[in-house]
Amino acid sequence: MALLETRGLTAHYGDFQALFGVDIHLDEGETVAIIGANGAGKTTLMRSITGVLRGEPEQIRHNGTGIGHLMPDMIMKRGIVMVPEGRRLFPSLTVEENLLIGGQHKGGRDLGDRIDSILSRFTGGPDPMEVVSGNDGTGVWTLDTVYDLFPILKERRHTPSTALSGGQQQMVAIGRALMSNPSVLLCDEISLGLAPVIIRDIYAALPRIRAGGTSVVVVEQDIGQALKVADRVYCMMEGRVTLEGRPDEISRDDVHAAYFGAPA
Amino acid sequence: MIWIETIVQGVLLGGLYALFAAGLSLVFGIMRLVNLAHGDLIVMGAYLILVVVSVSGLNPFFAALVAAPFMFTVGWILQRAVLNRTLGEDILPPLLVTFGLSVVIQNTLLEGFTADSQRLSMGPLETASVNVGPITMGTLPILTFGSAIVVILVLNWIFYRTAIGRAFRATSDDPVTASLMGIRPDRVFATAMGLALVVVTIAALYLGTRSNFDPYVGPARLIYAFEAVIIGGLGSLWGTLAGGIIIGVAQTLGAAINPEWQILAGHVAFLIVLLVRPRGLFPRAFD
Amino acid sequence: MTQTYTASARTRAGTLSGIAALILLVVAIVLPSFASRSLIQDLFFILTMLTLAQFWNLLAGYTGLVSVGQQAFVGFGAYMLFGATILWGVNPVAALFMSGVFALLLAIPTAFFAFRLSGAYFAIGTWVVAEVVRLCVAQWQAVGGGTGTSMPRDARDAMWGVEWIEILFDVRSSAARDILAYWLALALAAATIGGIYWFLRTRRGLALAALRDNVEAAKSTGVDATRMKWIVFLVAAFGTGIAGGLIFMQNGRISPDSAFSVTEWTAFVIFIVVIGGIGTLEGPIIGVLVFFFLQELMADFGAVYLIVLGLLGIAIMLFAPTGLWGFFAKRTGIALFPTQRRLETKR
Numbered sequence: 001m002a003l004l005e006t007r008g009l010t011a012h013y014g015d016f017q018a019l020f021g022v023d024i025h026l027d028e029g030e031t032v033a034i035i036g037a038n039g040a041g042k043t044t045l046m047r048s049i050t051g052v053l054r055g056e057p058e059q060i061r062h063n064g065t066g067i068g069h070l071m072p073d074m075i076m077k078r079g080i081v082m083v084p085e086g087r088r089l090f091p092s093l094t095v096e097e098n099l100l101i102g103g104q105h106k107g108g109r110d111l112g113d114r115i116d117s118i119l120s121r122f123t124g125g126p127d128p129m130e131v132v133s134g135n136d137g138t139g140v141w142t143l144d145t146v147y148d149l150f151p152i153l154k155e156r157r158h159t160p161s162t163a164l165s166g167g168q169q170q171m172v173a174i175g176r177a178l179m180s181n182p183s184v185l186l187c188d189e190i191s192l193g194l195a196p197v198i199i200r201d202i203y204a205a206l207p208r209i210r211a212g213g214t215s216v217v218v219v220e221q222d223i224g225q226a227l228k229v230a231d232r233v234y235c236m237m238e239g240r241v242t243l244e245g246r247p248d249e250i251s252r253d254d255v256h257a258a259y260f261g262a263p264a
Numbered sequence: 265m266i267w268i269e270t271i272v273q274g275v276l277l278g279g280l281y282a283l284f285a286a287g288l289s290l291v292f293g294i295m296r297l298v299n300l301a302h303g304d305l306i307v308m309g310a311y312l313i314l315v316v317v318s319v320s321g322l323n324p325f326f327a328a329l330v331a332a333p334f335m336f337t338v339g340w341i342l343q344r345a346v347l348n349r350t351l352g353e354d355i356l357p358p359l360l361v362t363f364g365l366s367v368v369i370q371n372t373l374l375e376g377f378t379a380d381s382q383r384l385s386m387g388p389l390e391t392a393s394v395n396v397g398p399i400t401m402g403t404l405p406i407l408t409f410g411s412a413i414v415v416i417l418v419l420n421w422i423f424y425r426t427a428i429g430r431a432f433r434a435t436s437d438d439p440v441t442a443s444l445m446g447i448r449p450d451r452v453f454a455t456a457m458g459l460a461l462v463v464v465t466i467a468a469l470y471l472g473t474r475s476n477f478d479p480y481v482g483p484a485r486l487i488y489a490f491e492a493v494i495i496g497g498l499g500s501l502w503g504t505l506a507g508g509i510i511i512g513v514a515q516t517l518g519a520a521i522n523p524e525w526q527i528l529a530g531h532v533a534f535l536i537v538l539l540v541r542p543r544g545l546f547p548r549a550f551d
Numbered sequence: 552m553t554q555t556y557t558a559s560a561r562t563r564a565g566t567l568s569g570i571a572a573l574i575l576l577v578v579a580i581v582l583p584s585f586a587s588r589s590l591i592q593d594l595f596f597i598l599t600m601l602t603l604a605q606f607w608n609l610l611a612g613y614t615g616l617v618s619v620g621q622q623a624f625v626g627f628g629a630y631m632l633f634g635a636t637i638l639w640g641v642n643p644v645a646a647l648f649m650s651g652v653f654a655l656l657l658a659i660p661t662a663f664f665a666f667r668l669s670g671a672y673f674a675i676g677t678w679v680v681a682e683v684v685r686l687c688v689a690q691w692q693a694v695g696g697g698t699g700t701s702m703p704r705d706a707r708d709a710m711w712g713v714e715w716i717e718i719l720f721d722v723r724s725s726a727a728r729d730i731l732a733y734w735l736a737l738a739l740a741a742a743t744i745g746g747i748y749w750f751l752r753t754r755r756g757l758a759l760a761a762l763r764d765n766v767e768a769a770k771s772t773g774v775d776a777t778r779m780k781w782i783v784f785l786v787a788a789f790g791t792g793i794a795g796g797l798i799f800m801q802n803g804r805i806s807p808d809s810a811f812s813v814t815e816w817t818a819f820v821i822f823i824v825v826i827g828g829i830g831t832l833e834g835p836i837i838g839v840l841v842f843f844f845l846q847e848l849m850a851d852f853g854a855v856y857l858i859v860l861g862l863l864g865i866a867i868m869l870f871a872p873t874g875l876w877g878f879f880a881k882r883t884g885i886a887l888f889p890t891q892r893r894l895e896t897k898r
Contacts, residue, residue, distance in 0.1 A: 050444055072443035081444070088441040090434040101434050104427050105446030112451040180446065298671030300619070349869050355670045359617050360825055360868045367818055368861035371854040483813065487682060490675045494668070528686040531679055535664060538676075542667040 001064050003028045003215055004049070004080065004184050009059045009068075011041075011048050011239075018044040020239045026184065031206065031216040033230035035223050037259060041239040042219045043085060046188050050082045051075040062184075070126055077106065077132040081182035085189045085219075087173040089161040096157040098172050099146055103179030106137030139181030140212040146175040149205055167198035174205065178214070185209060187218045191225055203229060223255060237261055266520075269399050274516035276401065278492075278509030279409030280474065283467040285489035285496075285504045286415055287460035293499050294436045294456045295351060297358050301365040303486030305461060308369055309335055309468025310477050314382055324384040328469040332462050339461030343454040351453070366482065373479035384472035408470045412508070415463055416501045422459070432456060484527075491534040497544030506545060510537065568887040579737050583720060583730040591726075591733045595801060597843050598736035602794045603816065604823040604835035605743045606787040611821075612830035613751070613759050614783045620677025621791055621817050623661065623684045624654040626810035628792030629799035633694050636706040643702070644711045647735070647796045654792020655785055657684065662784045666777075678813070685811035699806025707803065732801035739797060743790055748832055748888050755779070814857075822864045828874025832888040837876045 005025035011018045019041050026032050036042050047053045049060055050072050057066030062078055070078075081102075089098050109117075109129055117129040147154035150171040156164060161172055170190055177185055191199040199222075206229055209216060220226040226233060227247040235243035235258035243250065243258030288302045299305075309331060316327035346365075350357035392403040423429040431452050435442040439449040471477055471485065491511050496503025511530045518529020537545070583591055603621065610616040628650035635641040635649050661680045668676040689697040708724065716727040750756045759779055795816070799805045809815075819842065827838025842860075849856040871878050880886060 052440065052444070071448070072440075073446045073448045076444060076446040084441060084444060088438060090437040090441070092433040092437050093430060097430050097433075100427070101430050101442075101447075102445055104430065112448060116448075116451075176445070298675070300674070346865070346869070355615075356611065356617060356829070357868050357872065359619075359671055359674055360821060361865050363619065363818070363821060364861040364865040364868070366861075367814070368858050368865070371857040371861070375854045375858070483678075484682075487675065487679055490672075491679065494672065524690065528683065531683045531686070534679065535683070538664055538667055 002026060002061070003030075003063065004217075005061050006045070006049070007059055007061065009045070009048060009055070011044050011053050011055065013044075018239055019048065022236070022239070022241055024234050024241060024244075026215055026217055029210065029215055030231045031210060031218065031229055033226035033233045034217065034219045034236060035221070035226050035233060035255075035259065036236035037221070039238075040236040042236055043188060044239075045236070046082060046085075046186055046219060049075070049080065049186065067131075070131060073105065074126065074128055074131045076180065076182075077128075077135065077137075079135045079137070079180070079183040080186065081177040081180055081184070082186040082188060083170075083173045083177045083190055085192065087166075087169045089169055089172055089176075091160070091162045093161060094158050095153055095161055095164065095172055096143070098161050099143060099153070099175050099179055102176035103137070103141075103143075106135075106180030135183070137180045141178040141181050143179075146178055149178075149208060150175060167194055167202065170194065170198075170202055171205075174202070174209075178209065178212075181212070182214055185214050185216045187216065189219055189221065191220065191222050199225065223259070235259055270516050270520045271513055272399055272401060273405065274513030275509050276405035276409045276512070277516060278505070278512030279405070279412035280467075280470055280508070281488045281492045281511050282412040282505040282508035283408065283415060283463070283470060284485050285492040285508055286412070286419060286501060287463040287467065288486075288489045289493045289496075289499075289501060289504050290419060290463065291457060291460045292493070294432050295453045296436075297347060297351065298362070299347075300359060300362040300486065301369055301482075302362075302464070302489060303482035303484065304366045304369040304373075305464050305482075306468050306471055306485050307477060307479060307482040308373060309461070309465045310384065310472035311373055311377055311382070313384060313465070313468060313472060317384060324386060324469060324473055327384075328465055331468075332465045335461040335465045336458040339457040339459075339464075340454045343457035344450060347457065348450045348453055366486075370479050370482060377479065379478055379480070381476040381478040382472070383476050384469070386473050390473070404470075404474060408474065411466060411470065412505060415466060416505060419459075419463070419501055428452075428455065488530065491530070495534060495537045495544055497547035500544075500546045503544060503546035562886060562889045564885045564887060565889040576737075576741060580734070583716075583733065588722075588726050588729060591729050593843070595729065595733045595736050597839055598733070598740040599794050599798050600819065600823060600842070601835055601839045602736070602740045602743045603791060603820045604827075604839055605740075605747055605832070606790045606794075607817075607820045608824045608829060608832075608835050609747055609783060610787050612824065612834075614780060616780060616784060617671070617674045618665075618677040619674045619813065619817050619821075620661070620665075620679070620681035621787075621820065622811045622813050622815075623657065623677070623681035624788045624791040625795030625798070625816040626681070626688065626807070627657050627684055628654040628795035629805055629810045630688050630691070630694060631792075632796035632800055633700065633702065633805050634691075637700070637703060638693055640706070642709055642711055643706055643800050644731075644735070647793055647800065650796025651789045651793040654795070655789040657792075658785050658788030661788075662781060666780065681811060681813070685807050688811070689807040695806070697807060699804065699809070701804045702800070729801065732797060735797055736801075739790075739793060744832060744836075744888075751832070751888075755782075759783070819860075822860050824874075825864050826867055826874055828876030828878075828880075830873075831876050831880070833880070833886075834874050834876040838874070841875065 002025040006022050009019055009022040022045060034042050034045065044053065048055060051070050051074065052072055055068045057069040060066070060068040062080060067075060067078065090101065093101065109132060113128040113132070117127050120127045152168060153171055153175060156168065161169065164172065190202060203225065206216065218226060218229065230247060232244065232246055233250065234241050235255060237258060243254055284306060288299060291297050291299055312331045312334065313324055313327045316322060316330050317324055320327065322330070346361065347358065350361045386404065389403060393400050394403060394406065423432060431447050434445065435447055435449050435452045442449060488511055492504050492507035495507030495510055496505070510533055514533035515526045515530040519526035607618070607621055610618055631653040632643060632646045632650045635646040636643050641649065661677065664680060665673050665676040694700050707728070710728060710731060712731050713724060713727045716730050717724055720730065751760070795810070799810060823838035823842045824835050826841055827836065828834030845860065846856065849859065867874055873881065
């Protein structure tokens with residue numbers, strides 16, 4: 001059983017269909033890369049998995065349970081957390097507060113969940129108490145270990161997050177996601193807009209994240225970077241998966257064809 | 265000397281207006297919702313305290329303690345069931361729904377309690393006063409002002425020092441990303457409205473003990489609250505206190521010249537500030 | 552073969568309703584010859600509320616200016632009518648025009664202040680201005696200060712046309728005054744609806760619709776948003792002022808609390824528009840009828856009536872934000888006042 005998989009996943013924005021039956025899967029301990037040009041459907045795929053776009057339960061499965069209909073907070077509490085494209089730090093929060101907020105609603109069940117659990121009996125809809133069962137969000141990642149991973153953040157812990165450089169902001173975004181000790185970390189375009197030397201630093205954190213028991217999906221336009229870190233690669237084009245394989249199995253021409261739709 | 269006393273009274277009155285305004289400011293700060301029923305909710309709180317007092321015989325202060333959790337629940341349910349549905353790009357739904365709510369609350373109170381004016385009795389405390397040098401100050405106005413400061417301190421502490429305050433700020437910044445961090449914006453908003461109605465209960469306590477009230481006095485309190493918020497600058501609770509003080513001083517000075525000018529003087533002060541500082545006295549750096 | 556397209560706002564329902572409106576107008580004009588006095592009074596109420604609703608709808612539904620301070624213009628218009636008749640001996644019918652002009656003059660400083668506040672704060676800003684005007688007028692002793700005053704007898708009797716109506720319909724002067732007020736209200740409502748309809752179909756009016764739908768896009772086509780807001784706000788104040796003058800001319804008595812009542816001149820008007828359908832010309836017409844029949848039905852219940860009205864308004868805003876007319880139009884595609892242009896093929 002895969003840790004996370006999509007089966008024939010479709011997605012729509014109004015009348016516009018963005019995904020046409022996407023099948024991907026992520027096994028425990030794996031790092032999977034999803035590559036593709038702008039508009040290939042990568043971000044839509046991330047939005048579907050995280051619950052920002054909701055659909056049929058069985059189209060997305062986590063540990064064998066259909067989760068395609070769940071709200072973003074329930075997905076997060078199950079242990080699937082995203083580093084969103086563009087980092088999306090909270091500007092009114094300091095660096096440390098941004099990190100803390102990533103861990104403060106992890107797993108477990110708060111009072112709001114208990115109330116909504118009672119309400120769900122009357123309104124239908126998923127019961128949040130059931131949904132998050134089995135994940136308490138504990139693990140290696142705490143404020144201290146995140147600071148250990150990115151020491152610069154400790155120095156700047158009380159700075160407003162808006163005052164950081166792009167690379168440092170990306171570190172905060174990754175740290176924020178790690179604070180809930182997710183089983184799946186989705187990284188959406190984490191190298192976008194960063195200098196190569198900073199991208200290298202950020203990707204250097206990946207092995208330690210995997211060692212902490214987190215499986216990783218990286219969405220990248222930077223094919224070289226993706227092939228370097230991934231165990232397996234999916235290439236998407238126009239809302240479909242056009243290529244799947246291990247980095248050492250697929251050739252440049254395969255990738256080129258899957259990426260642009262025509263042989264080189 | 266009479267002028268100094270008038271000004272001191274105005275400052276203390278400003279504390280009451282800051283209390284009216286704090287809940288309004290909180291709700292606007294977190295969810296950009298302008299609640300036109302805010303004044304009527306204060307009046308509703310005063311009637312609730314009145315009911316508790318008459319049923320239990322408690323002192324209004326303790327009755328307010330009983331009323332506060334109930335008001336929190338009212339706010340929570342109101343936000344979850346009604347107001348969350350109105351939030352979005354369009355400003356019409358929240359305005360019209362809260363305006364409708366204002367009419368509903370006023371007339372429900374009218375139906376339940378008639379138009380007779382009521383008062384929360386504090387016994388001898390109502391007339392008690394202290395002398396500071398040559399100036400005489402009412403004990404109740406001092407208590408009101410002190411409560412306003414405590415409320416602002418506590419709200420600032422919640423906002424900047426607690427986990428729920430972090431969630432308030434994060435959700436206010438970016439609700440979608442907040443939901444990716446496990447936060448449910450609709451729950452955060454419900455909690456915020458509940459908290460605002462706890463502040464409303466405190467405001468109601470002083471509304472009811474310092475003057476008579478009837479089901480129709482809500483809109484005027486909304487206007488004072490709103491003026492205090494705008495004068496102070498959006499998003500700053502200390503600014504709101506300053507705004508309340510300006511309205512209060514303008515009112516007591518106006519009343520000292522001609523009793524009929526009290527309310528008018530407050531409004532005129534507001535219009536003048538709006539004219540010279542459209543963004544208020546202490547605007548937030550970014551919005 | 553080339554086809555030419557023309558953009559036209561003409562629809563069959565639109566043409567039919569145009570003919571129907573003309574017939575209705577003729578019937579309404581001759582109505583006093585056979586209708587009872589109470590029907591005339593009811594219709595006066597409906598027509599003046601309809602006028603207020605159309606102007607509020609123009610503000611909020613088409614321009615995004617959600618004012619809860621329109622009672623400022625109702626009250627100020629009404630007070631200027633009383634002032635002009637009492638102090639300067641102007642004929643009340645002529646003073647109606649002054650109601651409009653003075654309301655428009657008041658709208659200039661009001662807009663100057665309120666436009667500094669954006670969105671929702673604009674709403675309360677207009678309310679503050681209305682309060683200030685009310686408090687100032689309450690200091691005006693010549694028209695009764697805080698307690699108000701009645702229209703002097705000689706001014707009432709001197710109203711243009713009353714004598715003529717007395718003879719024409721063989722009625723007493725009080726009934727004749729009601730008929731006169733009714734005709735004036737009819738003229739005002741017809742002019743308001745006709746005027747707004749005409750305006751919405753002009754280039755400016757279409758720009759206004761564009762502005763409502765998408766401010767950014769409208770900007771890029773060169774629509775001056777601020778200018779449009781000013782024009783609409785001033786026009787609405789002018790019409791609202793005349794309506795206010797007319798309402799209190801018919802009433803014969805005025806006081807600051809009744810003339811500047813936020814419930815009657817703003818809350819009711821908002822509910823009429825929201826229930827009928829905001830952002831359409833048909834909405835206020837449906838809304839005012841629903842409002843009137845609800846009021847007739849529940850007149851004896853007092854506060855309960857207002858509670859029901861408030862709850863109905865909230866429910867419609869939440870579950871059918873386009874109102875009763877929007878609900879109906881969406882299912883049938885009918886538009887009585889078509890303002891959308893559609894492409895037609897000419898062969």
